Each structure stands twice: as structure tokens, then as C-alpha cells.
Amino acid sequence: MDLKDLYIFQKVAEKKNISKAANTLNYVQSNVTARIRRLEEELQTPLFHRHNRGMVLTPEGKKLITYADKIISMVNEMKKVMQDSEQPVGKLEIGTVETVIKLPFILSKYNKQYERVDLSLTSGVTKDLIDQVLHYKLDGAFVTGNHKSNHPDLVQYKVFEEELVLVTDNTPTTIEEIKRKPLLVFRSGCGYRSKLREWLRDEHVVPEKVMELGTLETILGSVYSGLGVTFIPHSVVQHHEARGLIQCHKLPDKYSKIDTVFICRKEAYQTASLEKFIDTLEECQQDTRYPLPFI
Template sequence: MDIRRFRIFQKAAEQQSFTKAAQSLYMTQPAVSKAIRELEEELQTPLFERFPKKAILTPEGQLFLKKVNALLTHYDDVLQHVAKIHSQYTLRIGSSITIANDFLTTILKDLKKAYPSLSMQVEIASSSAILDKLVQQQLDIAFVEGMIDQDAFICLPFSTYHIKAVAHPEVLQKQSITSLSDIAKFPLLLREEGSAIRDVVESCFLLYDIPLHPAWTSTNSTALLKAATKGFGITFLPEKMVTKKLKNHTLEEVQLAELQLMNRNHIVYLKHKHVNDAMHTLIKLANTIPHK
């Protein structure tokens, strides 16, 4: 037995005709007759009295119709509730701090417009912490920066940004900078370990065997920006975050050929993860972010 045969039986009983049932269901009359016959064989009882232009339910057919009507009503109700579930469940979204500061709220606002009933749970932390949450299946999808384990995740790059080394002009006047080693001698204001920006900066210096010893460490880029403008040392922040202060000369960029720092933003989820409609939409929205 299957739902398809039940619907055919229901329509034939309603129309009292296999031909009219076939027309209503956009089927051929032989296909309707075959489905009814298979149902009768499975039940081992006749359901219809067949006449030249009419098909009338047998007593057994009448009893069976009551059960089928109740079953199909319940089945259709279940389908309606399943449709609502797609828009009512909670989508667990992670984001690295830099992406959250930049454009996460814009993307999530657009997602909410597309799915007004969607519940979202958002967690913002370092890229490494967010990736750990994904592995533990505590998040469904995430926005992260930097290098990602391609074996564990589906990684979809959607934008890039440059990282600038900046400091107050007076700080840079104290000592000339001609190499990365010179930078390492300054007080350094760095993001916390595990952040994508910190990883990019340290990787650049480690290529030249130069360890970094931060004077300040923070999960908050804005705090580092303020510290740099007050003359506490050199910091490394996204270009967009420092552009205005570079223009008004509150900060000055440290420019070296070796200091070409760039990060790539990805939207990430576990391999074999079911990607539902809301996640597909989130991925499309991420790709509306301009590439820098």
C-alpha cells in the first residue's frame, strides 16, 4: 500500500467512476484501474462493484474509504507542519570577530527578510573557536577567515581584505623601520591567539624566523585601534577599519615590501552536512559582499 493508491481510490470513490477519477488526477483510465486492482489484491477483497459507466463501493470499500479519508487527512496535516518546520527551526550561525564587525548584521538582516519565521542563534568568537564549534556540531554554518582544514569542511571563499600595520605617527618617528625585525622591536598590539588576523601576521614574521612578543593582546579590534591612536604601539588591523584614521593622519601605515598581509573570508560547514534552504540563501547572500 502507498499514499498514491489511497488517493486514487479516494478519488474513484468520490467520482464513482474510474474514467472521471483519471481525468481529475491527470492519469489514464487503465492506470487508475490497475492501481485499484493492485489495492484490492493486496487487501484480498473487492472495493468496487464495476458497472459499464459507474463504479460503486462495496460494503468493504465503504469501510476502507473511512479509514483512507482519516489517514489522508492526517497525512496532509503532517505535510503542512513539515513545511512550517523548514522556516521555524533555529539556524545556528558562527562568525569570527572581524567578519561580525564588518558585515554580518547586514547579511543576517537580509536572511531574516527571506525567512521571517526563522530563528537564529549567533555566536561570535575567534576563527579557531568557531571551527571547533562546527566540529562539535554546535553550529550549523559559520563565517571565518584565514586558513581552513579542507579535509574537514566545505569552504566557500566569498571575499578578501588587506591587513595594515599602523601606529601613531609619533611612535614611528622614534625608530626607522627598514625590515620586519625593526617592527618586532616595537610594542605590538595584537589580536588574540587563534584569531585569523593574528595567524596571518605571525606567519609573515615566522617566514623570516622572527618571533613576536605582543605588549597588548585583545579579542577586540576596536580596543587595539584606540590603543594605537593613543601611541601604545603598532597594531595590525583590516584596511577598512583604519582607512579613515590614515586619511586624517591619526595613524600612519608601516610600509614594507615583505609586509603584504591579506586574509580570505569563507563561509564554512561540515562535510556531509545537510544544507537546507536557509543555509543556501545565506551562502548566496555572502557572495553579494564585494570582493576587495
């Protein structure tokens, strides 16, 4: 079995389409098709269900993708080990939820000290980021702490504790009125959304309308315009609250207290670039310049 076959298989599984995978890999489509067929012949089993809209993994394909991810990750890790030195170099891929208020300081401090590291940042919701770290798509990620971040294959570092608040526009309102407003949330898998759902469940409230919005900016802009209510860290909006642009409503600690943690794989070789990133996190915990005055 050629390692390149696994790279191609992994990309087709990700894109669910031969043409898109070929474009990403910069291969001709016929070459990708031939490689997949050869892999299926070698393993004597179909790896994809093919249909008009694309391709999905068969049960056997799902088994193989697990091994392919691990093998490819180990090869990449081997390259990092061979190239690694005390002075960080190379690529470091980090994920984050959108509301890590300290992140600009962390990134700035790290970049100034380790300019040779090619640092990339991916945003998403907690559930997706945890999955990407576990499946070797990211070196580490900032997520909201929960039972999934305590996965046995992960190690986590507490970054700080947040207080979640209900945020409405500046029109006077009560908690009972808030319960009837449309909820503006990140997509499923968001830790803040899970906490809000707990509170609503315990209050025996079924929301009349839940609106999933893609970015923090869109959510906040929609709150300011009176569209609905959201549930996010107080640190993100306290300057707006101080200027009278919004109202923040507190809930009991059971629903409002939540940790932001940094996770990475427990068994993976920890490169100098990742080690120094974790060191930078710990240094920034002592910094008192947060939150940013212009957010």
C-alpha cells in the same frame, strides 16, 4: 542508553562541573550526578576524573563525547529535516571573526528577507570557530582561510579577500621602529596573528611584548593611544587612516593577503535557512557599499 543521558553527559563535559551543568539544564544536582554514574555503570568505565576544581574527561570519556556530539547533532538535524520547508524558519547559529566588514549588510539583508529565522551570532578566533563547526556547535562560521578551513569535512565559500596592514598611532614611525613596539593581538588561533608571526619569524624578530586583547574595539583604542601596533584588515581602519587618526603600513603580499571564507559541514543536511544564508552571501558579494563609513 537514554538519549537524555547523552545530553547531560555532553553538558557536564562542557561545563566541567556538575553544579554548573545542572543549573544550565535546570535539573537538580543529584539527578545529574545519578545520570552520570548510571552511564558509567552501563559502559563499565569511568568517564570523568573528579577533583576539587571540577571534572575532566577520561580517555574513555573523550571517546564518548565524540559519539555524543554526533548523535545529538543527528537528532537535531532530524528535527530540522522534519520541520524544514522552502520558507526558512527555526534557529540558525553562525560564528564570525570580529573583522568581517560586510557582516552588518549580510545580516540586515538576510533578516529582512527571512524574519522567521532566529539568527544568533557568536564571535571568536578562526581556530575555535572551525572546531565549533566541526563539532556541531555552529551551523557555519566566517573565518580566515587557512589549511584548517580546508578540512575534508568542511565546505567553504569565499566571501572576499582582505589586505592586512600594520596599524600604529599617528606618530611618524618606520617599519624598524614598529618591530620594537608591543604587539596587540587577538588570542591564539587568530588567522591575522598567525600571518604576523610568519612575518616576524622571516624578519628574525622576537617581539619584546605581546598583549592579547579581547575585542577589536579594545585593540584599536589601545593603538590610537600609542600602546602598541596591531595587524588587521585595511578595510576595518581605512576611514580612520583617511582622517589622519592612525597610520597603516603595508607588508608584502605573502603576509598581507588573506581570504575571509564562510564554512559549514560538508555532510550535514543543509536546511533552507542555511541555504538562503549562503545565497545572501553571494548576493552581497556584488554590493559595493563597503566598508561602513562609521567604523
